[in-house]
Amino acid sequence: MSFADQADRTIATLALTPGWARLQALRPDCDNVIVATMLDAAAGFAETVLAPLNAVGDRVGAQVADSRVVLPPGFVEGFRQYAEAGWLGIDAPAAFGGQDVPLTLQAACAPLFDRGCMALMMAAGATRGAIHLLAQTADAATAAEWGPQLVSGExxxxxxxxxxxxxxxxxxxxxxxxxxxxxxxxxxxxxxxxxxxxxxxxxxxxxxxxxxxxxxxxxxxxxxxxxxxxxxxxxxxxxxxxxxxxxxxxxxxxxxxxxxxxxxxxxxxxxGLPQLFAMIEPMRLHTGCQGLGLASAAADIAEDYATQRRQGGRPDVAPPTIGSHPDVIRQLHDIRSATEILRAAVLELATAMDLARLEADAGLADFAAWMLPLIKTFGAETGFDTAHAAIQVLGGAGYVRDYPLEQYLRDARVMAVYEGTTGMQALDFLTRRLWRDEGRGLAVFLRQARAELAAAAPSGRAQAVGIVLDGFEALSARMLAMQADPDAALYRADSYMRAGWTAVSAWMAFRLGADEAIGILAARHALHSARCA
CATH class of the missing domain: 2.40.110.20 (Butyryl-CoA Dehydrogenase, subunit A; domain 2)
Structure with a gap:
């Protein structure tokens, strides 16, 4: 498995993200050379410093001694190096001693770190969220005292x-x-x-x-x-x-x-609660990054194993690698497609959040708020589902501790619970993002996705995605009309959110050129829409 390959995939996906080009125009300090250098450094740090801690942390665990938690061997030193290298304050305000780079770059690097050692990065995620919270809500004295100390990791x-x-x-x-x-x-x-x-x-x-x-x-x-x-x-x-x-x-x-x-x-x-969202929102985006990090690792393990493990074929010749078996090819395709679609969606959201702060376009803020429950929920599910699917590719080898997939599966399960359960995200997606916001974020999504389709040459895949978008717009109109029967609408909230994710995924699949995934997503969208009937 390759951290460097994950960084390369991220750079390639950024190049396909329309909002990233606009962000680079507004932030010339984020040119392609700087971004490539930063991601290369993040990949190297994650692989050499964080990844060696992952199995140790899982095996030893956190312990209580003298009424205080003592972390597994290497965690304290790893966190110190992480902070000293500047990663903890990568998107923190310069006034706190941070690098003040766009959130998009932090979201590009974070999955590498979470792939390395998600358990240790849980500490970094909460501290990062607090840095943003204090920057927005603390009085000057408190911000000046705490901000630099949090950024430094002290x-x-x-x-x-x-x-x-x-x-x-x-x-x-x-x-x-x-x-x-x-x-x-x-x-x-x-x-x-x-x-x-x-x-x-x-x-x-x-x-x-x-x-x-x-x-x-x-x-x-x-x-x-x-x-x-x-x-x-x-x-x-x-x-x-x-x-x-x-x-x-x-x-x-x-x-x-x-x-x-x-x-x-x-x-x-x-x-207190509305103010706390200055901390909750970056932590929910981070959940998507966590899922992406684990999914990237699981996909790499499954692909690598499939090129080495030999089984089947004629008994009178050497067995082929399992990666040549049609069913394994299908499984690997599904794992990789889900991972790369999530990567594209995470970067789409992060660029929208950056642009919403830099430009006076309220529509982008509405779009980011609309996307956030999707990224939180389906980042979590993709992390778990890809680990589950990768175990299936490896068979018995995936179930034992010779490979980290069983740990990824266990670690990923909680992501759908913390920072707001899946049910809570579905309620938010329906009652706030559609009903309260009157579909403003939805309208921006449809406009941007259709503009991307229109800018490309006419094709069958563009037509297929257009049908999904039209179907989701019609479904949203029906769900908007269900405010008069809230219990019936809330019963359908989960299916409605899943229909929204398939629509976003179809858009991202079109951007990535993932033709086969588009057909599968169209079928899933029809299923989720039917469940809303």
């Missing part, structure tokens, strides 16, 4: 939302924040906190939602930064336990207790 951060009785139902959060002696104090319990405790950094800041008033639901929630230590002294933040999990053994998932912990209010009181 300090780290978490996102603290879930509680025992409040998972996806955020409005039921009971952790309380009270104003005492001129400062805020936090009391409550948080669970499912990735890297809530660890020995990577000397200080951890918890980006936490807590209730500051008696208003029901999310309206009573405010956002805080809660340091685990202040002035070198403990700040009422303790580790209760770490979870025993199916995968990601090197990434500690913690239950945390806060007892009168001093906190810093971020942004406006009572607007």
């Amino acid at each position: 300090w780290a951060a978490t996102i603290c939302i879930s509680e025992p009785e409040a998972g996806s139902d955020i409005g039921r959060i009971r952790t309380k924040a009270q104003r005492r002696d001129g400062h805020w104090s936090i009391t409550g319990q948080k669970i499912w906190i990735s890297y809530g405790s660890h020995d990577l950094a000397s200080r951890i800041g918890h980006c936490l939602l807590a209730r500051t008033n008696d208003r029901p639901g999310t309206r009573g929630l405010s956002l805080f930064l809660v340091p685990d230590h202040i002035g070198g002294a403990p700040n009422g933040v303790t580790l209760e336990r770490i979870e025993e999990k199916l995968g990601l053994h090197g990434s500690p998932t913690c239950a945390m207790r806060f007892r009168d912990a001093r906190a810093i209010l971020l942004g406006e009181e009572g607007r």
